[in-house]
Amino acid sequence: MRFVGFGKEKLMDLFTDQQPTVQQIVKDAYLLKSFALRNQTQLLADLTQLLEASPLRNMVTPGGFSMSVAMSNCGELGWVSDRKGYRYATHDPLTDKPWPAMPNSFRTLAQQSASAVGYENFHPDACLINQYKVGARMSLHQDKNELDFNQPIVSVSLGLPAIFQFGGFERADKTVSLLLEHGDVVVWGGESRLRFHGILPVKAGQNTALNCRINLTFRRAGK
Numbered sequence: 001m002r003f004v005g006f007g008k009e010k011l012m013d014l015f016t017d018q019q020p021t022v023q024q025i026v027k028d029a030y031l032l033k034s035f036a037l038r039n040q041t042q043l044l045a046d047l048t049q050l051l052e053a054s055p056l057r058n059m060v061t062p063g064g065f066s067m068s069v070a071m072s073n074c075g076e077l078g079w080v081s082d083r084k085g086y087r088y089a090t091h092d093p094l095t096d097k098p099w100p101a102m103p104n105s106f107r108t109l110a111q112q113s114a115s116a117v118g119y120e121n122f123h124p125d126a127c128l129i130n131q132y133k134v135g136a137r138m139s140l141h142q143d144k145n146e147l148d149f150n151q152p153i154v155s156v157s158l159g160l161p162a163i164f165q166f167g168g169f170e171r172a173d174k175t176v177s178l179l180l181e182h183g184d185v186v187v188w189g190g191e192s193r194l195r196f197h198g199i200l201p202v203k204a205g206q207n208t209a210l211n212c213r214i215n216l217t218f219r220r221a222g223k
């Protein structure tokens, strides 16, 4: 994958004036605006490299539909979907090799984000990489393929902006809509760990670092 036409200087020019801030969404859930900006150059370099080993692909749902979001993983465990169901796997089914190691830049950002809102000792072993081209979406769902719900979820947004819907514990519950922009991080855990959430169809945009939206979702999937 190539991040076309975007050098270091331009990233810096656009984003240096934005200071990180923390907003509480509901109990145990937080939006950390601009939290991933500081290290974005390293993040994007590491991302490009690991996607060469395990490329983005559109997985198939158990029902047989191709997902609009293209995915890959890094870390000890990777989230996969196919006709057999949703699960975590140690190996990339596309390459039959272990998923690429989680880069230090990724792990550090995930741990610093979690600890900034009170989740000390977050030890992610899985990072799902979601690529949303314009029009891609993720419908409301809960993250519940992990063994231990005591660890939070850290979700990093890069590139095109998107509307994140954050709901309750039933799919039909009311949702709040949050604008997630390049560099924003959402952290949820504790009483909010199993809240439904999703992404509305991503719209075309200008002045963003990437011509798509990239989301990095960090979780502790195994024991």
Ligand SMILES: O=C(O)CCC(=O)C(=O)O
Residues within 6 Å of the ligand: 128, 130, 138, 143, 155, 164, 197, 198, 199, 215, 217
């Ligand atoms: O793209 C996002 O912001 C959310 C991704 C997500 O919820 C997931 O991969 O489970």
Ligand SMILES: [Mn+2]
Residues within 6 Å of the ligand: 141, 142, 143, 197
């Ligand atoms: Mn999710």
